Amino acid sequence: MKYIEEFRDPALAKTLARAIAAEVAPGRSYRFMEFCGGHTHAIARYGVEDLLPPAVEMIHGPGCPVCVLPVGRVDVAVALATQHDVILCTYADLMRVPGSKFDSLMKAKARGADIRMIYSVMDALRIAEENPGRQVVFFAIGFETTTPPTALALKQATAKGLRNFSVHCNHVLTPAAMRAILGDGEKVPLDGFVGPAHVSTVIGTQPYEEFTRDYAKPVVIAGFEPLDVMQAVLQLVRQVNDGRAEVENEYSRAVTPEGNTRAIALMDEVFDLRDSFEWRGLGEVPHSALKIADAYADFDAEKRFSVKTEPARENKACECGAILRGEKTPEDCGIFGDPCTPENPLGACMVSSEGACAAHWTYGRFREKKAVPA
Amino acid sequence: MKYIEEFRDPALAKTLARAIAAEVAPGRSYRFMEFCGGHTHAIARYGVEDLLPPAVEMIHGPGCPVCVLPVGRVDVAVALATQHDVILCTYADLMRVPGSKFDSLMKAKARGADIRMIYSVMDALRIAEENPGRQVVFFAIGFETTTPPTALALKQATAKGLRNFSVHCNHVLTPAAMRAILGDGEKVPLDGFVGPAHVSTVIGTQPYEEFTRDYAKPVVIAGFEPLDVMQAVLQLVRQVNDGRAEVENEYSRAVTPEGNTRAIALMDEVFDLRDSFEWRGLGEVPHSALKIADAYADFDAEKRFSVKTEPARENKACECGAILRGEKTPEDCGIFGDPCTPENPLGACMVSSEGACAAHWTYGRFREKKAVPA
């Protein structure tokens, strides 16, 4: 597949591995966070870890919107689907995400709720048109990648006067989460970021400047193929070695400095910033999510339907927060693998195969724990 | 079972058989019509024919409301169930009755229509209460037996303000059909009637006086057990022999002269007489059916739902009319058994096991055609 397979070439992987190993400064370690689950997935699925020198440690960030959706929001999705006689449409990824009391959309569906896994928000619009007698709610999740399609759907629903369609908005923002991870900055044991691939196709490279400027952390935006990740690591090692902190764009084949200005304008029009939003593992993060703007309030499922949910609580034993901040690894968690597994996820990082714990459990647990030079 | 098995006793059957044989006048024949399908069924199922002398011939009347429902009314039932998103409730007997183009409620259900077979109109009311979001239509068929329960249901729906319930009324009247069979009287080759059992529990014995008075046909009201039928035959033979034409009540254990006055009053209140109604096999019969009275018009499905049906036609080859009037027997019909069978009924009499053709096909076709003395 053109523009895919070239970026998985094993010969080039060896080349890059040698280059990284050669550039690593003796006696020091490099801790890079790949923000995106897409990177986490690529690293785990292709075994990139085996091609990196021991001195480079990859920290898996919170860039999986399914993982970071808080328990309470999953409860709302379940409640919407079960307390109102709606057709709830959502991306398949969300189906198994656990809410309170081990409940999930998958289980609600098994109990009889009308929940449709869709591939695209266009499908939700079509379902609404085909079922004029039913209320159709799109439970929208995702970063700045899925957000523009949701914005388009809201505009289309308005244009068509599709009164039985609404959106429950849970869209979140990447830079805000990176800011939350860096917190007060100094103590965070990270030497740089592999920056988002497809989020950056939309928002461009500019929003990452604050991290190089305010936190002195290098950022290399990279594609989701394994060679992209390796090249980004190489560039990060070089920046660290050089004492630089710059935004570099490894994924220049799809990402421009300004991003997709049309998509950005759309998001601005249709959504407003929330003051604060809860992230699983990170807690409340200010200005980290979007809500539907007043002009589209008629299509806001949060306003159209009131749902009752119990106050939700994250699992206390879960170390996700520390793992997402790079302070701990999955194996440091006392319940990793027992009882927390992908079938029975008890924390954010075990929810999707892009989560740090799930990726390690599913793809990496055969490895002995690698000794990291301190 | 008390009051059932005593009336099926084989020793008494032999006694009655001997008595009938003994009373039959040599050299003459007796042609009696049992009006009701209940009698037809009892005769066929218990093999009563084998216990009657050759001189007595039983003609099977139109007393099966499922058989006499015209094709066009079945089409309306199918259309109601398929053109409006209603829950159509009806007695199971109606499910297989063919409308136009071999269609039926059973087939409409197979295509996805929400059709519920109910045992009692109370079930239809319950379904309406349990499904407040759906329109529930009771497709009401039957003689004066099922009619009072329908009347009660309409009164209950009114009392409860059950706005999603309505009745499609197809109730028909027994005496009108008997009148239609007798027509202008003289030419009809019938020597008397076995009169209705359960219809008479409601309407009493009085309505049959006109047939003895105006047509000089003896009527013996009889229960639906085989000994009841035999006793009625015995009494009819005696009346014929004596030259009498009286209303006699063999079923006095359940039928009184005045009938169930409460039920009669209910029917009067809730229904009005139709000017005319079509019967399968008999054609249009004046004053032979009921419609919902104006006071209950809100619950009249004929007014609430408009349905589109093609003009319906009975099968031309079908001899039902002549059979119902006692002029022909099922085996006189050119298509009896091929292709007209209970699986593929092409005329009224083949529709339910109470119909003349179906009863003969199902229970009697092993018999050689009995030679009837002319």
Place this chain on the structure above:
Amino acid sequence: MSRTGRRALDLSRGQIDMSHGAGGRAMAQLIEELFFGAFDNPALNREHDAALLARPEGRIVMSTDSFVVSPLFFPGGDIGKLAVCGTVNDLAMGGGVPKYLTAGFILEEGFPLADLQRIVESMAKTAQEAGVAIVSGDTKVVEKGHGDGIYINTAGVGLVPEGIEIGGERARPGDVVLISGPVGDHGVAIMSKRENLSFGSEIESDCQPLADLVAAMLAAVPETRVLRDPTRGGLGATMNEIAQQSGVGIELDEAAIPLRREVKSACELLGLDPLYVANEGKLIAICPEDKAAALLSAMQAHPRGRDAAAIGRVLEDDRRFVRMVTGLGGTRMVDWMAGEQLPRIC
């Protein structure tokens, strides 16, 4: 941590979801924790998709039936017991000694695991009673609204001893028709629990495995010609099948057909003919007239045939009609049923 790293199945409150049929760990867990425990036997425990069995002594018979009964639990049994009895009995009716069963489950999303456990345990118990091993199984999960809780298919293999020749085509004029007990119990027990019909009664399904009864019968009268369990369509359908296959007529004697008074009452109430009501633990046997007394004795001597009776005889009739002398003393046809028997009001 168990070998696949997971919590145990929640058998009290858990429900089937799509993952239990998807071939992953959830399915493996369901099979391991629920099915293997109940159906314990060496062939099954190989955890292979196919079960390896010993070399059979004799000809084999095979049969299959799917079970879609509603309600799933009814007086006298459940769908699991039914699924085992159904195939065991069909094998026995082929003259076979039932040996091995397979079990295929189609589960609807949302089905309670507790119900599944009850059903599986009932299957295991019945299989043990019938002397068969459940050697291979399969589980599929369908979406909500595409099933009815659970459907079960069983298929089986039995061994036919030398000298036994049973077949629906072997009835001969003059033969005697026997039945092992009263008709209609199963069908009426089921109907008594249907939401829209419900009536009170003590009627229990007759659902039971008949292999041991058949063994006793064939030991007494190896010349038995036809065995058949009058399940769906009841005695009426079974008699017509045999008349059709053997090219004969059959005459039944209504007064001789065993029928419980409760079943008779329920049939009166619903306008049903008990001759067409399903049985799940009865058999019809046809044998030469001179063996009928011996066969009847053998049946009556067995606990599952205590109420056996001779109910008719085979006639010569090119039209292959089944007729019956009625309790009243007349005669009628017992025809194929047209469509399914529905409760009548007329």
Place this chain on the structure above:
Amino acid sequence: MSRTGRRALDLSRGQIDMSHGAGGRAMAQLIEELFFGAFDNPALNREHDAALLARPEGRIVMSTDSFVVSPLFFPGGDIGKLAVCGTVNDLAMGGGVPKYLTAGFILEEGFPLADLQRIVESMAKTAQEAGVAIVSGDTKVVEKGHGDGIYINTAGVGLVPEGIEIGGERARPGDVVLISGPVGDHGVAIMSKRENLSFGSEIESDCQPLADLVAAMLAAVPETRVLRDPTRGGLGATMNEIAQQSGVGIELDEAAIPLRREVKSACELLGLDPLYVANEGKLIAICPEDKAAALLSAMQAHPRGRDAAAIGRVLEDDRRFVRMVTGLGGTRMVDWMAGEQLPRIC
């Protein structure tokens, strides 16, 4: 007039209704006109609930599977072909020569008779190709909304020649893992026709009977230890099952696993891992290292194994992990799948 007095089935416009499952004449007609014609064989035509078969030479294997696929017709096959291949292949994977099948149909009210006919004819054709006889059947009809058009269960019996010992527990460290051709064709062909995913492609299901391939393989290498068809759950699930049952580890070589470019593309598009996508005409074989070349040649010499490849080896590993050297040159686990594989967007 036909023997039961009726019109012929309307195969072009007719639909299943409840009467086709009720044990009366409508059901008899369906079975006679539709099934007997297609599945013609002496055992079936006895019209008995159980089929009498010859005395088998050898040990027997039994297996069952139910088929609930949607859509019913897909590129490269249909549910009928699948139902025959599925059980034929499970029997072959047990080392058996498949001989007899039973077929249980669960039909939903309203199902078009024309579709049923197509499916039944496809089963008959596939059975002939696979050398098996469909000897016993069953038909049930469920109400609208309680099925999905048609579900089919097949169960089967095969005969295992002397000297053949196949089992999932027989893999030993050092053994070689072979596959008969590219993975994922069936699952992707099915998904390409699902309403909500539909994409264009020429991908056809690999659905095919493998009994002749297995016969050729066992003739060449009777020492073959494990045979397994990687159906539901794909290669990933099958490898884990074998590792679990044999108490070993397995290492796969991603670069060696045959995979069609269209299947690869579709998996990229939907975010699926082809290792977990279902196959219906492929097999995994495990044999001692010194027989691997002979076995691979035998596979590649057969039309159904032309694209066979050696894809891994068995390791000693108490943890029974399946791992894989990735195409990139790293290593990863190939774990049990958690639940069913859903199209991902993240």
Place this chain on the structure above:
Amino acid sequence: MCLAIPARIIAMREDGLADVELEGVTKEVSLDLVPEAGPGDYVIVHVGYALSLLSEEEAQRTLALFAEAGTGAAA
């Protein structure tokens, strides 16, 4: 349309309903059309409604008629 059977009232329930018994089988029916019926009475039951009371005396009279027919014929 007129399948109806005699059954004995064994218990009165609310809302005009009663349980009737037919050897070994019980069923809830409405007495709205024969409110005068009470426990022990036989009623003719049709589509879940009692249509009329059954007169035990008349039943015996009718049975006697049957037997009498025999005497008549024998005579």
Place this chain on the structure above:
Amino acid sequence: MCLAIPARIIAMREDGLADVELEGVTKEVSLDLVPEAGPGDYVIVHVGYALSLLSEEEAQRTLALFAEAGTGAAA
């Protein structure tokens, strides 16, 4: 949430839709977010929408970087 793949536009459809191709597989996607894209262009496809154009030139440049890393390391 950001599974996205490069695919080539092979046909324009109505309503801002287009068919894209990924070796042997085609899929209908919306070009509403990159209306400037046309036949022959590669676009990054995500949840049925093209998110951005793919620059073939930049892709080659990045691949060249990988190779170059080798030269650097070897050096």
